[in-house]
C-alpha cells in the first residue's frame with residue numbers, strides 16, 4: 001500500500017500517440033498489478049492493430065521532419081531528455097518498483113543505467129558520419145552517406161522496463177528514426193513515464209509513441225508492426241520463442257531486425273580464481289532482479305578443487321539475501337514478476353531435484369506467498385535437467401563440477417544460446433584461451449556485471465543478433481547509401 005495514492009499522478013491511464021494521451025479505439029483496458037502485493041495499480045488502454053496503425057502513421061509523419069534535423073539539434077533535445085530524466089530519477093524508480101517488483105535501490109540503478117544511454121546517444125548523435133571513398137576512377141567521386149532507416153517498431157520486456165526502451169529508443173532517435181514502442185504488458189507504466197519526460201524535454205510529437213496492450217492483444221500489435229510497410233525495422237528484447245515468431249513475421253516485408261533473446265550464461269570458476277571475488281561476481285550476476293535477467297548466470301561450473309569451498313562461501317553470501325517488497329529498503333530480492341514465471345521456476349527446481357540435484361538452500365516458494373520464491377542453491381546439476389538447457393529466470397543458483405579446462409569449455413558451449421558468459425581465473429594464458437574459446441557475444445572476465453552504454457550488448461546463435469550500446473548501436477537504425485558522382 002506504501003504511498004500508492006500519492007504516486008497516482010505518476011501512474012498513467014492512457015497510451016501515448018502523436019504527443020497525445022489516448023484511449024484504445026475499442027475503449028477496452030487491461031490491469032497492471034504490483035507483483036509485491038497483487039494489487040491493481042493502473043488500468044491502461046488495451047490497444048490492437050487499429051490503434052497501432054494510428055501510431056505508425058504518426059511516427060511516419062514525424063519521421064519526415066525528424067530525419068531532416070541535424071545531429072546537433074537531436075543531440076540538444078536528447079541531452080535535455082537525459083537531464084530531465086536524471087532530475088526525476090526517484091519518481092521513475094518508484095514507478096518501476098511498483099510494477100516490476102525489484103528493490104528500489106536496483107530500480108534507481110536501472111534508471112541511472114537508462115539515462116546513461118540517453119546521455120551516450122545524445123553525444124553520439126553528432127558523430128553519425130558517412131565516408132568519402134578512395135575512388136579507383138579519377139572522374140568518379142564515391143561517397144557513402146549514413147541515413148536513418150525510418151520508423152522502428154520496438155517490443156520490450158518487463159525485466160528492465162525502462163532500460164530496454166532507453167537503449168533502443170536513444171540509439172534510434174539519435175540516428176533520426178522515430179518509434180512505436182509496445183512495452184511488456186506487466187510493466188507499461190515506466191515506458192509511459194519515460195515518453196512523458198521525452199515530450200517535456202521537447203522531443204516532437206510522433207517521434208516516440210507508446211502503444212499499450214494486454215497479453216491477449218499483443219500478437220495483433222506485433223503482427224501489425226512486423227507486416228506494416230511503413231515500419232522499416234523491428235527491435236525486440238525478450239524470449240527466444242517470441243523472437244522466432246517476429247523473425248518469421250518480418251520476412252513478409254524484409255525488415256531490418258534486431259533481436260536480443262534469451263541466454264544460458266555459464267559462470268566458470270577455475271582453480272586459480274580469487275574465490276571471494278568470484279562469489280561477489282556470482283551474487284551480482286545471479287541475484288540482481290531476483291535472477292530475472294537475460295545475462296543472469298544459469299550454470300555455475302566449478303573446478304573440482306574449489307567446488308566445496310565455493311559452495312560454502314556462496315551459501316554464506318546467499319544467507320544475507322532478504323526477500324520482500326521492493327519498496328521495503330531492506331529487501332534485496334523482490335517477487336517474481338507473475339504467476340507464470342513463479343510456476344516455471346518452481347517446475348525447473350522440482351525437475352532438477354527429481355533428476356538428482358542436491359538442495360543446499362531454499363528450493364520452495366517463499367513463506368511470504370504470492371510469487372515470492374526462496375533464494376535457492378542446488379549442486380550436482382547435469383544435462384538431463386531442464387534448468388541446464390533453459391534460462392531459469394529466478395533466484396536459483398546451480399553448480400556442477402569439472403576437472404579440465406577443455407571439459408569446462410565443452411559444457412559452457414553446449415547450448416544454442418550465446419549471450420553472456422563469465423569466468424574467473426588468475427592464469428593469464430588461460431584467460432586469453434578461454435575468452436577466445438567461449439561462443440558468446442559477451443564475456444565477463446573476473447567480473448559479474450558487464451553492461452554499460454559504452455559497450456556493445458548482444459548475442460550470437462539463438463540469442464539473436466544486432467548490438468545495443470556503443471557506437472555500433474547506431475548500425476541497426478541507419479543504412480548506408482552509396483552516391484557515385486560521375487563526370488563532374
Ligand code: ADP
Nearest residue numbers: 155156157183184185218219222237238239242
Ligand atoms: P516473457 O515470456 O518473459 O514475458 P516475452 O518474450 O514473452 O517474454 O515478452 C517480451 C515482449 O514480447 C513483451 O512485450 C510481450 O508483450 C511481447 N510479446 C509476447 N508475445 C508476442 C507476440 N506473439 N508478438 C509480439 N510480441 C509479443
